[in-house]
Amino acid sequence: MFATVTSVALVGVEPRPVRVEVHIGVPKDRFALVGLPDTAVREAKDRVRSAIVQSGFQFPNRTVTVNLAPADIPKVGSAYDLPIALGVLAAAGSVPPTVGSIVALGELALDGTVRAARGGLGAGVVARDTGLPCVVSVESAAEARRVPGAEVRAVRSLSEAVAVALGTTPGAPIRPAADSTPPTMVDLSEVRGQALGRRALEVAAAGRHPVLLWGPPGSGKTMLAVRMAGILPPLGEEERLEVAQVWDAAGRSGRAEMPPFRSPHHSATMPAIIGGGSGVPVPGEISLAHKGVLFLDELGEFPINILNALRQPLESGWVVVSRKGVSVRFPSDFQLVAATNPCPCGYAGDRLRPCSCSVPAIDRYRRRLSGPLLDRFDLRVSIPRPPRGDLLGPEGESSQAVAGRVEAAWAMQSERGGSNGRLGRGELDALEWTPNARQLLDSAIERFALTGRGFDRIRRVARTIADLAGAGPVDEPHIAEALSFRGEW
Amino acid sequence: MKARLQLAYVGMHPDRRAELERLHGSPEAVLDAIRKGRIEVPDRARRAGLVPAAERLEQLARAGIAISFREELPRHLAELPDAPDLLFVRGAVPSARGVAVVGSRRATSYGMSLARRYGVALAHAGWPVVSGLARGVDGAAHRGVLDAHGCGIAVLGCGPDVWYPREHEELGRALVANNGAVVTEYPPGTPPNGWRFPPRNRIISGLSGVVVVVEAAKTGGALITARRALAQGREVFAVPGDVDRSTSEGCNRVIRDGAVPVFDAEDLIEAVSLVLGPPRTPAPLDNVPADGEPVDDLVGRTIDELAVERPVSEVLARVARLEALGIVRREGGRVVKGR
Numbered sequence: 001m002f003a004t005v006t007s008v009a010l011v012g013v014e015p016r017p018v019r020v021e022v023h024i025g026v027p028k029d030r031f032a033l034v035g036l037p038d039t040a041v042r043e044a045k046d047r048v049r050s051a052i053v054q055s056g057f058q059f060p061n062r063t064v065t066v067n068l069a070p071a072d073i074p075k076v077g078s079a080y081d082l083p084i085a086l087g088v089l090a091a092a093g094s095v096p097p098t099v100g101s102i103v104a105l106g107e108l109a110l111d112g113t114v115r116a117a118r119g120g121l122g123a124g125v126v127a128r129d130t131g132l133p134c135v136v137s138v139e140s141a142a143e144a145r146r147v148p149g150a151e152v153r154a155v156r157s158l159s160e161a162v163a164v165a166l167g168t169t170p171g172a173p174i175r176p177a178a179d180s181t182p183p184t185m186v187d188l189s190e191v192r193g194q195a196l197g198r199r200a201l202e203v204a205a206a207g208r209h210p211v212l213l214w215g216p217p218g219s220g221k222t223m224l225a226v227r228m229a230g231i232l233p234p235l236g237e238e239e240r241l242e243v244a245q246v247w248d249a250a251g252r253s254g255r256a257e258m259p260p261f262r263s264p265h266h267s268a269t270m271p272a273i274i275g276g277g278s279g280v281p282v283p284g285e286i287s288l289a290h291k292g293v294l295f296l297d298e299l300g301e302f303p304i305n306i307l308n309a310l311r312q313p314l315e316s317g318w319v320v321v322s323r324k325g326v327s328v329r330f331p332s333d334f335q336l337v338a339a340t341n342p343c344p345c346g347y348a349g350d351r352l353r354p355c356s357c358s359v360p361a362i363d364r365y366r367r368r369l370s371g372p373l374l375d376r377f378d379l380r381v382s383i384p385r386p387p388r389g390d391l392l393g394p395e396g397e398s399s400q401a402v403a404g405r406v407e408a409a410w411a412m413q414s415e416r417g418g419s420n421g422r423l424g425r426g427e428l429d430a431l432e433w434t435p436n437a438r439q440l441l442d443s444a445i446e447r448f449a450l451t452g453r454g455f456d457r458i459r460r461v462a463r464t465i466a467d468l469a470g471a472g473p474v475d476e477p478h479i480a481e482a483l484s485f486r487g488e489w
Numbered sequence: 490m491k492a493r494l495q496l497a498y499v500g501m502h503p504d505r506r507a508e509l510e511r512l513h514g515s516p517e518a519v520l521d522a523i524r525k526g527r528i529e530v531p532d533r534a535r536r537a538g539l540v541p542a543a544e545r546l547e548q549l550a551r552a553g554i555a556i557s558f559r560e561e562l563p564r565h566l567a568e569l570p571d572a573p574d575l576l577f578v579r580g581a582v583p584s585a586r587g588v589a590v591v592g593s594r595r596a597t598s599y600g601m602s603l604a605r606r607y608g609v610a611l612a613h614a615g616w617p618v619v620s621g622l623a624r625g626v627d628g629a630a631h632r633g634v635l636d637a638h639g640c641g642i643a644v645l646g647c648g649p650d651v652w653y654p655r656e657h658e659e660l661g662r663a664l665v666a667n668n669g670a671v672v673t674e675y676p677p678g679t680p681p682n683g684w685r686f687p688p689r690n691r692i693i694s695g696l697s698g699v700v701v702v703v704e705a706a707k708t709g710g711a712l713i714t715a716r717r718a719l720a721q722g723r724e725v726f727a728v729p730g731d732v733d734r735s736t737s738e739g740c741n742r743v744i745r746d747g748a749v750p751v752f753d754a755e756d757l758i759e760a761v762s763l764v765l766g767p768p769r770t771p772a773p774l775d776n777v778p779a780d781g782e783p784v785d786d787l788v789g790r791t792i793d794e795l796a797v798e799r800p801v802s803e804v805l806a807r808v809a810r811l812e813a814l815g816i817v818r819r820e821g822g823r824v825v826k827g828r
Binding site for chain 1: 791792793796797801802803804805806807808809810812813814815819822823
């Protein structure tokens, strides 16, 4: 009168095995569900009862107690319908108890159809770790299959799940996961002219430096920024899985080969950007941009508290989100690209169009951007409006060509131990500089009144420029170019 | 052709002439109507219009004056809806779009010296400088052009043989001698009547891609030129001035209405090059080779423009070095001199 089925719960993006324990007691109509379930999980009772009956089985006319263990992990969503139903059937003796030796995940329709649920990839991970086959919906199976070494079975209905669990059928065919990346990504070759902007993107990508593009509307900031993901090297096997896990935890499927590109609107809320939500936290935009690009257009329009919240993930590559006793850690190792107008109307400093903002308005706008977050932008580039001729100029270099150089620079950095964007002062002091480079650095400190942090930024960027040039010690031209990305307001 | 030339000698207001041509259908018909007295013009004008074209051509040749019909004029002028049907030309009209420098006839010395410096800089940069040969700002701009041995165009509000003001005859002839031109749509002998100047201003802006208003009172020809220029889709720049001085009221007003304020000559060159493209000859404004490194090839250009010739990393490094030395700085994306 007792059975267990394994399922999965996500803690942050990390899948944890969950034991679904079912006990059938005395003849009495009672169905209890315990073990930190949320509302959707509680509703499983009604779906499970109907699905069992509609699939041609008998629902036991006795007390049914379901426990989701361990009880301290919050369980959310409708994914436990399938394991609960299988457990009830096994405990009631309607099917052999061996039905429980699987990892099951899926929502049940009232007629017994198995639907996709959040955590398909997680089911794959638990299946790999436990050595059990995982039985999930057709859609989730495509996700679970991303995990190497996991045995994955796709099912369309509860009765098929029973048959698969007992080994009488192999299950439904699994379709490969759809790649949500549009097949034709925007390419850097479509950008004409903009030598400065292109170079800034390349240097930023090569050292994983946060980059801020500023200039009047129509100068091409956004056009450049949306092409950032295309110049990052393609994701490796491990990175793909990491990205897929985050996307799975967010309930989105189909992340794949290319680095993701996320561009949240400035009206997005803190939980939407950083992660959170009621109940169990879900990853925010900064985590969906993990191993890819986070683009903040109109940076000055974002609420200041959100901008400040970006600082910690930017430095560490992950974010901790706490909700009602649950604290989860989401990976958020993203390449930050931001664009902003120089003032609210956008035309301050433009050659042809006068700015229509009042001086206090400009001051307010810039104050928002200044301070701790602006400090994190290693490159700040002023993108002037291009002259008309540039719009008709020849095609530029392709994203792929740039990505090749970026990859080579990454290789040099990983030999040293990490990307230049994260170099601290101690590591910067330990870098090698040629005497000429030192001399220029010294005069730059004086001439540009560099602060300590400004000095560090120059050195980080200079190291990346040297990497792009394949150089050993940082030389004078590298420093000089880095100085030109200093971008004062 | 003959009728068009004869009609030009009637010397009507350009708007009236255009209207008549629209009503009667062709220059020949208008001329015929004038001859028959169906269109009212002063007797002298009627007689002037009846002189055979061949005789006129002979007179013009003797005076060293050429004529250019509308279709022979530079396209930027000829394509305007109210383009002149023909121009009397001394010298030759350059085909490139120019920069008009206009302003008050009662300019301050500040305005005069600024106009002259603008003339020098624009001419040096290779753009034709267009103005009205009037006293004040116009004259100063023309003189600046001559200082730089550049190409200047004077558009008159009177006949090509009537020098007004008198003292500017020499100036006008000097422009012609320096590959410039003196042009007018009014026939020889036409006096400088006040009403002839506003239509003249549309030719000044028509020959230009940019109109720079140096100094102007609230009412004045320069503002008419500025308005015409806007209507023709030209860029209007103006030099801002003190708010309590009547000589700058016009400029300040056009700035408030959307004209781009310009400052010194370098600034003007940068702004103009955004409209007309980079200067033909990178202007050696005041050759300051610091540390022996000439920077004239950088000044007034953007990094993107410079990156056409050299790798962008090299350009950035060079500019940054010069910035560190305090020789140049970047302003609005362009390299300018000074720290």
